[in-house]
Amino acid sequence: MKKLLFIAAAATLVMSGCSKKQSTDVADSTPIDSVLINRLQHIASSGKVAFGHHDDPAYGYRWQYQPDSSDVKNITGQYPAVFDWDLGEIELRGDKQLDGVPLEFIRATVKSHNAAGGINTISWHPHNPANPAANAWVESGDTTHYIAQMLQPGAANDTLRAWTGLVADFIGSLKDDQGNRIPVVFRPWHEHTGSWFWWGANLSTPQEYKDLWKLTREIFDEKGIDNVVWAYSPDATGTPDEEAYLLRYPGDEYIDIVGTDVYDFTDNDDDSTFIKRARQQLDIVAKVAKDHGKVAAFTETGNETVRHPQWFTTRLLPAMEGYELAYVVVWRNAMPEMKSNHFYAPYKGHASEADFVKFFNDDRTIFLEGLSEF
Ligand code: BMA
Helix, strand or coil: CHHHHHHHHHHHHHHHCCCHHHHHHCCCCCCHHHHHHHHHHHHHHCCCEEEEEECCCCEECCEECCCCCCHHHHHHCCCECEEEEECCCHHHCCCECCCCCEHHHHHHHHHHHHHCCCEEEEECCCCECCECCCCCECCCCCCCCHHHHHHCCCHHHHHHHHHHHHHHHHHHCCECCCCCECCEEEECCCCCCCCCECCCHHHCCHHHHHHHHHHHHHHHHHCCCCCEEEEECCECCCCCCHHHHHCCCCCCCCCCEEEEEEECCCCCCCCHHHHHHHHHHHHHHHHHHHHHCCEEEEEEEECHHHCCCCHHHHHHHHHHCCCCCCEEEECCCCCCCCCCCCCCCCCCCCCCHHHHHHHHHCCCEEEHHHHHHC
């Protein structure tokens, strides 16, 4: 089994020319986004998956902004391979994002994680440019076509352009010690197949949603921001099949990674529901990735409070088994004072700690040190 995996990985290297050595040699001529895309494809083809955690080093279950801290590292001795971030409320021009993480903390940590060989991914939960006082979430039942307003000349369009410009400037400002831009995955307009965000399915036509993507890319391109790997991540809601998954796909020229967000809402005694739902989605993702030449990823998942103590090895691993996924991200570990019962990785002393160590030690998972191979 191991040997077969190795042969498959070696074949991919030859095909894509993305060995570590080569990517260093051609660093001057390879577009910066391609370096990360090739690296992610290399990971996916290896049969392993890089583990990611949202806001991992910023705060955890009972701490915040302490040097060298992470609930994941406290248990395993290693940081996750992927640090996932969100830039929501950068558009309000304060110094923190929506969950209180200072933007300067994100900038500095993207840099240090990159220097350590880690990968950074970023989402964005912005306020509504057509109704700037309102945040990303809409009232249930809202069917206003906000995007349509943003696509017409006027205040909503100006606001969307200005806000997207701020995100583009921030991402463009992520640089290493040599002043080179750091490639990151950016995953805007996620979970659009549900209807809880202003860019959701009941609040736009497929064409309006695609045009939102096009405008976003236009704004980044006008500014010459070239360190972005673009991820498309429908929610499991609203994507029963490939046709539904692709209904709002902006096009191959706009997307590098195809992913999906699937959460486990099931109770302790039901092992199969999540696995079945996740695999149904990942089947679609795997097929689209293959047909469109894209990297596949499990862009968001988790079981809130990890209430199933063997969730990582008996649900998440079986859900991902057999798919070529570059990474999997579980959501944040909020401090109870900020949001109670809202964590997706265990912390030291939690009932799922031992299982998480098993997950860490499993040959199929990659944490920060394991990324040095890729
Ligand atoms: C949600 C929750 C919120 C948070 C948002 C953006 O799923 O975690 O508390 O504000 O993500 O990070």
